[in-house]
Amino acid sequence: xxxxxxxxxxxxxxxxxxxxxxxxxxxxxxxxxxxxxxxxxxxxxxxxxxxxxxxxxxxxxxxxxxxxxxxxxxxxxxxxxxxxxxxxxxxxxxxxxxxxxxxxxxxxxxxxxxxxxxxxxxxxxxxxxxxxxxxxxxxxxxxxxxxxxxxxxxxxxxxxxxxxxxxxxxxxxxxxxxxxxxxxxxxxxxxxxxxxxxxxxxxxxxxxxxxxxxxxxxxxxxxxxxxxxxxxxxxxxxxxxxxxxxxxxxxxxxxxxxxxxxxxxxxxxxxxxxxxxxxxxxxxxxxxxxxxxxxxxxxxxxxxxxxxxxxxxxxxxx
Amino acid sequence: xxxxxxxxxxxxxxxxxxxxxxxxxxxxxxxxxxxxxxxxxxxxxxxxxxxxxxxxxxxxxxxxxxxxxxxxxxxxxxxxxxxxxxxxxxxxxxxxxxxxxxxxxxxxxxxxxxxxxxxxxxxxxxxxxxxxxxxxxxxxxxxxxxxxxxxxxxxxxxxxxxxxxxxxxxxxxxxxxxxxxxxxxxxxxxxxxxxxxxxxxxxxxxxxxxxxxxxxxxxxxxxxxxxxxxxxxxxxxxxxxxxxxxxxxxxxxxxxxxxxxxxxxxxxxxxxxxxxxxxxxxxxxxxxxxxxxxxxxxxxx
Numbered sequence: 001x002x003x004x005x006x007x008x009x010x011x012x013x014x015x016x017x018x019x020x021x022x023x024x025x026x027x028x029x030x031x032x033x034x035x036x037x038x039x040x041x042x043x044x045x046x047x048x049x050x051x052x053x054x055x056x057x058x059x060x061x062x063x064x065x066x067x068x069x070x071x072x073x074x075x076x077x078x079x080x081x082x083x084x085x086x087x088x089x090x091x092x093x094x095x096x097x098x099x100x101x102x103x104x105x106x107x108x109x110x111x112x113x114x115x116x117x118x119x120x121x122x123x124x125x126x127x128x129x130x131x132x133x134x135x136x137x138x139x140x141x142x143x144x145x146x147x148x149x150x151x152x153x154x155x156x157x158x159x160x161x162x163x164x165x166x167x168x169x170x171x172x173x174x175x176x177x178x179x180x181x182x183x184x185x186x187x188x189x190x191x192x193x194x195x196x197x198x199x200x201x202x203x204x205x206x207x208x209x210x211x212x213x214x215x216x217x218x219x220x221x222x223x224x225x226x227x228x229x230x231x232x233x234x235x236x237x238x239x240x241x242x243x244x245x246x247x248x249x250x251x252x253x254x255x256x257x258x259x260x261x262x263x264x265x266x267x268x269x270x271x272x273x274x275x276x277x278x279x280x281x282x283x284x285x286x287x288x289x290x291x292x293x294x295x296x297x298x299x300x301x302x303x304x305x306x307x308x309x310x311x312x313x314x315x316x317x318x
Numbered sequence: 319x320x321x322x323x324x325x326x327x328x329x330x331x332x333x334x335x336x337x338x339x340x341x342x343x344x345x346x347x348x349x350x351x352x353x354x355x356x357x358x359x360x361x362x363x364x365x366x367x368x369x370x371x372x373x374x375x376x377x378x379x380x381x382x383x384x385x386x387x388x389x390x391x392x393x394x395x396x397x398x399x400x401x402x403x404x405x406x407x408x409x410x411x412x413x414x415x416x417x418x419x420x421x422x423x424x425x426x427x428x429x430x431x432x433x434x435x436x437x438x439x440x441x442x443x444x445x446x447x448x449x450x451x452x453x454x455x456x457x458x459x460x461x462x463x464x465x466x467x468x469x470x471x472x473x474x475x476x477x478x479x480x481x482x483x484x485x486x487x488x489x490x491x492x493x494x495x496x497x498x499x500x501x502x503x504x505x506x507x508x509x510x511x512x513x514x515x516x517x518x519x520x521x522x523x524x525x526x527x528x529x530x531x532x533x534x535x536x537x538x539x540x541x542x543x544x545x546x547x548x549x550x551x552x553x554x555x556x557x558x559x560x561x562x563x564x565x566x567x568x569x570x571x572x573x574x575x576x577x578x579x580x581x582x583x584x585x586x587x588x589x590x591x592x593x594x595x596x597x598x599x600x601x602x603x604x605x606x607x608x609x610x611x612x613x614x615x616x617x618x619x
Contacts, residue, residue, distance in 0.1 A: 025434075026430050026433075026434035026436050027429075027430060027521055027525075028430060028436075030426035030427060030429060030430050031426065031427045031430050031431075033423050033426065033427075034423045034424065034426065034427035034492060034496060035427070037423065037488060037492060038449070038492060038493065041457075041461065041485060041486070041488060041489050042449055042452075042457060042489050042493075045457055045460035045461050045464060046452070046456065046457065046460065048460040048463070048464065049456055049457075049459055049460040052459070052460060052463065057463065062463065062466055062467070062470075063470065065463070065467055114352075115356055118349060118352055118353060118356070119353070121349070123349060123350065123353060129353055129356075129357065131602070132357055132360055132361065133356055133357070133360055134601070134605070135360055135361075135364060135598070136360055136363075138594075138597055138598050138601040139364075139594040139597060139598065140549065140550040140567065140593060140594060140597050141550060141552075142550065142552050142567045142570060142571055142590075142593075143590040143591075143593060143594050146570065146571075146574060146586060146587070146590050147363050147364075147366070147367050147587070147590065148363070149574070150366075150367075150370065150379055150583055150586075150587065151363060151366065153379055153380075155380060156379060156380075157366060157379075157383060190359070190360075190363065247451055250453075251451075251453050251454065253454065253455065253552070253553045254550075254551075254552045254553065257552060257553075257556075257571070258552060258571050258574065261575050261578065262575075271453075272453060272454070272455050272553075275453075275455040275456075275459070276455055276553070279455065279458075279459045279462070280462070280556075280557050285459060285463055288455075288459055289459055289460070292453060292455050292456040292459055293456070295453050295455070295456065296452065296453060296456055299451065299453065303448065303451045306447070306451065307444055307447045307448065307451075310447060311443075311444075
């Protein structure tokens with residue numbers, strides 16, 4: 001902590017300067033292996049991806065990849081143009097991804113905050129409850145996807161339960177057509193809400209009880225106390241969790257891929273899945289790269305907000 | 319405090335006390351009911367998974383919800399339908415190597431970033447976060463093209479080997495491990511290593527005998543998170559593994575995709591349960607670090 005303190009009083013830092021052995025700059029050598037690797041496997045490839053997005057690089061031209069035809073913005077235009085040869089597939093995917101990500105985050109927020117408020121108090125068997133509700137978040141996403149694919153099979157358990165309740169017809173399909181979007185949302189809500197719960201609970205545990213006692217004396221309790229004490233205090237963490245959740249959902253490839261495969265219904269053809277299909281099923285690397293760059297642009301706003309929030313939080317503590 | 323004790327000592331009538339305790343117990347019951355709803359919501363799909371695993375192949379997924387009779391043989395049969403044991407070995411090998419490399423390299427880098435202030439520290443930290451947020455496909459696509467080009471130019475085989483999968487996992491694991499260990503090391507007191515340096519230890523000795531033992535938990539946490547990422551990943555492994563090096567996640571995904579209409583659901587669910595076990599066990603070890611890792615900035619300290 002000592003060396004990190006930024007604005008230490010001059011006397012203290014002078015003392016430290018004195019105590020610290022001379023000629024002891026940061027041992028940058030320790031960073032070298034990591035830096036070299038990061039440059040080789042992330043930095044250079046990212047720039048290369050940008051270059052690929054301007055070329056017609058595919059399974060045929062890759063043999064002479066240096067001479068892959070430079071096509072400018074054609075890949076971007078092909079993806080985005082609704083009347084183009086691809087029918088604006090990229091545009092559809094942006095819409096699907098944004099809807100998926102925002103709706104999921106919207107649904108998991110009350111679920112997660114509710115559970116955190118519930119389990120922050122003292123309930124009997126609390127340790128067990130806290131462990132159980134984390135399970136959906138812990139099990140691997142591919143397992144989650146397989147389970148929900150099974151549940152939503154034609155004549156599967158979801159259809160049978162819903163039709164027994166009179167909410168659906170016995171021969172409704174969840175894995176194709178418009179309902180597939182909701183199947184994916186339900187599977188993801190189930191898996192993702194404990195993340196919001198986990199973050200909110202951590203924030204709640206830093207709030208002192210005396211605040212609520214004081215508020216109770218002033219006549220504030222229940223919802224009033226929640227909105228005027230709890231929410232403002234957990235907001236820095238909660239907003240960070242919401243941003244991260246939005247980003248994670250935009251990035252979620254495994255769930256749609258394992259649930260629907262590489263020939264997915266349109267409503268679930270989200271950005272990462274569409275990029276994957278064009279890159280590794282159709283092997284049109286140029287178009288895939290263009291889509292991936294667009295995906296990065298879509299994620300830029302939440303990502304910048306997240307980085308700012310993370311750093312602001314640090315400044316606040318320093 | 320005065321106001322508080324005044325409230326507590328205020329004389330209350332018997333009825334208002336009874337009302338208060340009644341509403342308190344109603345609220346407690348309400349909270350238990352709500353907790354039960356949450357537990358039901360969480361456990362229903364998991365129990366269904368277990369139930370399907372205990373069906374025989376004919377009734378799994380389509381027949382009655384509860385197995386009758388219980389078909390324990392699923393957990394024996396599933397090892398021969400697909401090369402499950404090979405998949406598990408591959409997953410373990412790849413995840414352990416990726417986790418170990420990331421944790422060790424990340425600790426060295428994280429020590430510098432966590433302990434010192436230097437000119438490019440902030441841009442570097444922002445770059446780490448940005449890397450963590452970068453879509454996996456954006457990194458995988460150019461890497462794949464690069465691997466293919468190297469293969470063609472040098473006439474070697476890269477794709478399908480363990481090494482290339484492990485290296486590719488480092489694109490996620492290394493930035494994460496650096497971040498994790500830098501946050502962890504920043505939370506340790508610097509006085510001890512300073513004292514060691516003042517007492518004449520070299521930087522390397524101070525690192526080896528003072529910093530490393532203290533930072534070991536951070537190293538382990540970085541390893542476990544990297545391990546779990548590799549264990550759970552489908553994206554990279556589905557492109558970069560061959561049938562011989564296929565990981566468990568991709569093995570199950572591939573089996574399910576090949577038999578899209580009629581996979582043996584009972585065995586698939588049995589194998590899924592098995593593949594979830596390491597994730598669940600390891601997670602509870604690192605549970606208290608996850609908030610630190612994901613929201614390092616706002617919650618540190």
